[in-house]
Amino acid sequence: MNHSLDYSPQELSDILQKTSDLVLEQYAKVDQQDGFHHFPQAEVASWFDEPLPRASTNALALLDLVKQRVLDTATGNLGPNMYAYVMAGGNQISTVADFLCSTINQNATKWHLGAAMTEIEKRVVKWTAEMIGYTPDAGGVMVSGGSAATLTGLTVARNIFWRKHNINKNGLFGMKPFTVYCSTETHSSTDKSVSLLGIGTNQLRRVATDTDFKIDLDKLQLQIEQDIAAGFTPFCIVGNAGTVNTGAIDDLTALSQIAKQHGMWLHVDGAYGGLVSSLPELKTKYAGMELADSIALDFHKWLYQPFEIGCTLVHNWDVLRESYFKQADYLDTSLEVKTDRLEFNEHYFQLSRNAKAFKVWMSLKAYGFTQIQAMMQKDLDLTRYLEKQVRTSKDFELKSRSDLAIACFRYIGTGLSSEQIIRVNQELIPALETDGRVFITGTKLNGEFVLRACIINHRKSEASIDYLLDVVRDVAQKLSSKLSSN
Numbered sequence: 001m002n003h004s005l006d007y008s009p010q011e012l013s014d015i016l017q018k019t020s021d022l023v024l025e026q027y028a029k030v031d032q033q034d035g036f037h038h039f040p041q042a043e044v045a046s047w048f049d050e051p052l053p054r055a056s057t058n059a060l061a062l063l064d065l066v067k068q069r070v071l072d073t074a075t076g077n078l079g080p081n082m083y084a085y086v087m088a089g090g091n092q093i094s095t096v097a098d099f100l101c102s103t104i105n106q107n108a109t110k111w112h113l114g115a116a117m118t119e120i121e122k123r124v125v126k127w128t129a130e131m132i133g134y135t136p137d138a139g140g141v142m143v144s145g146g147s148a149a150t151l152t153g154l155t156v157a158r159n160i161f162w163r164k165h166n167i168n169k170n171g172l173f174g175m176k177p178f179t180v181y182c183s184t185e186t187h188s189s190t191d192k193s194v195s196l197l198g199i200g201t202n203q204l205r206r207v208a209t210d211t212d213f214k215i216d217l218d219k220l221q222l223q224i225e226q227d228i229a230a231g232f233t234p235f236c237i238v239g240n241a242g243t244v245n246t247g248a249i250d251d252l253t254a255l256s257q258i259a260k261q262h263g264m265w266l267h268v269d270g271a272y273g274g275l276v277s278s279l280p281e282l283k284t285k286y287a288g289m290e291l292a293d294s295i296a297l298d299f300h301k302w303l304y305q306p307f308e309i310g311c312t313l314v315h316n317w318d319v320l321r322e323s324y325f326k327q328a329d330y331l332d333t334s335l336e337v338k339t340d341r342l343e344f345n346e347h348y349f350q351l352s353r354n355a356k357a358f359k360v361w362m363s364l365k366a367y368g369f370t371q372i373q374a375m376m377q378k379d380l381d382l383t384r385y386l387e388k389q390v391r392t393s394k395d396f397e398l399k400s401r402s403d404l405a406i407a408c409f410r411y412i413g414t415g416l417s418s419e420q421i422i423r424v425n426q427e428l429i430p431a432l433e434t435d436g437r438v439f440i441t442g443t444k445l446n447g448e449f450v451l452r453a454c455i456i457n458h459r460k461s462e463a464s465i466d467y468l469l470d471v472v473r474d475v476a477q478k479l480s481s482k483l484s485s486n
C-alpha cells in the first residue's frame, strides 16, 4: 500500500501530458463538434455498470477509457452546433483556472483558509457591479448558477421582510400569506425558490405579459391592489432582465417604482440577460436594474464560464450577513488576527465552498472585458442574422422578437396543414437528437410549440447559423414527406 494517494513526479507528469493532449484534441476539432451523440440510455448506463472498484486502475489506461466513454461522447456544448437551453461554450483560460483551483484546493469560506481567493471573490463582486452599473458598495456571493442566485436573493428578501414584521418573534400566526409577483414568462427557479422558502406557490402571482412577453404593469398593479384589499401582504416582485423563452426585459424602472410604492423588495432575474446590459447599445433597455434590491446573474451564460457559476448581488454586505451569519464556536473569528477580513461563510448558506470566482477573475484578466463584450455583441449580431434568414426563407416562420440572443421559430415547409406543421415541429426535437448534427430544443409561446435557438457561444459564426437551418430543413423535409405519405 502506498503511503499516500500521490503519484510519483514522473507518473504525474505523464498523466498531465496525456491530459493536455486530450484537452488539445477537444479544441482541435471543436468547429466540427456534433451537437449531440445519440446513444440509447441503456447503452450509456452499461458503460458504467460495474461494482465498486476496489483495486486501482492505471491512470493512463483510465484516461483512455475517459476519452472513449466520456470525452468522445460528450454533448457538443463547446462547439458551434449547440443551440439548446443556454450553453455558453466555456473558455480555455477558465478550464486552466478550474484545474489550478482544484490543485491548491482552497476553501473559500473563511478568509484564512483562502486569503487570495476571498479577496479575488470580493474583487469579482465589485467588477460585476461595475459591469452592470450596480452600486459599487454591492455585496455579493458566487453561487452555483441562476437558480441558486434567485434562491439567495429571495432568501434575503424574505428574511428582511420577517425582520420588518417581527416574524422571528411572533411567528406567522394570525398573518395572511405574503405574496410574490412575477410574469408568466418568469423562469421556474422562482417557483422553486418560493416553494423552498415556505412561502408556497399559491402565493406566487404570475401576471400576464404584453405581446412582447414583458410583464403587463397595469395587471400587476391591479393584482397587488386586489391582494391588499383581500388582506394579503405583497412583499416581493421578481422582474426579468431577459426571460428564458424570448429574452424579454421587463420595465425594471416601473417595477422598482411599484415595489417602492408598496414597500416591496425587487429581485431581478438577470441569469440569462443581466450581463449583456454592459453593452452600451442595450443599456437603456435595462434602465432600472440598478434599483433592484437583489440581482441574480449567471456567469456560465454570458460570461462564457464553464459550469457552474452564478452570482447574487445585493445593495450591501450587511443584508447577506443578516441572513446567513450563525455563531458557531468552531468558526469563531474572535481569536484571529483582527483585520477587515470578510468571511464568506457569514454571507452565504454554504460553509465549504470552492473558489468559483477564480476562473472569472482569470478570464477577465486574460481576455479583458472589452473582448468579452465583443463576443456578446457577436452573439447578438448572429441572432439578428438567424432572424433575418428565417424571415426571408419560404419554409420557416419567426415566432419571437428579441433584443437578446434567442430566436424562436417553426418549420412550415410548403403545402403543410397547420396540424401537420405542429406535428413536424414536435417530431423535429427527437429526430434532430437522433440525427445529432445540431442540438436544439423547443418551448411554448402563447401555448404554441416552437423551436428555440439560443446563441450564446463565442465560437459561432454566420456559417454555423446557415448550417443550423440547413440541418433543421433537411430533417424536417424527411419528416414532412413521411407525414404526407401516411
Ligand SMILES: Cc1ncc(COP(=O)(O)O)c(C=O)c1O
Binding pocket: 085, 086, 144, 145, 146, 147, 148, 187, 189, 242, 243, 244, 269, 270, 271, 272, 273, 298, 310
Ligand atoms: C432567466 C433564467 N433564470 C434562471 C435560470 C436558471 O439558471 P441555472 O440553470 O444556472 O440554475 C435560467 C437558465 O437558463 C434562465 O434563463
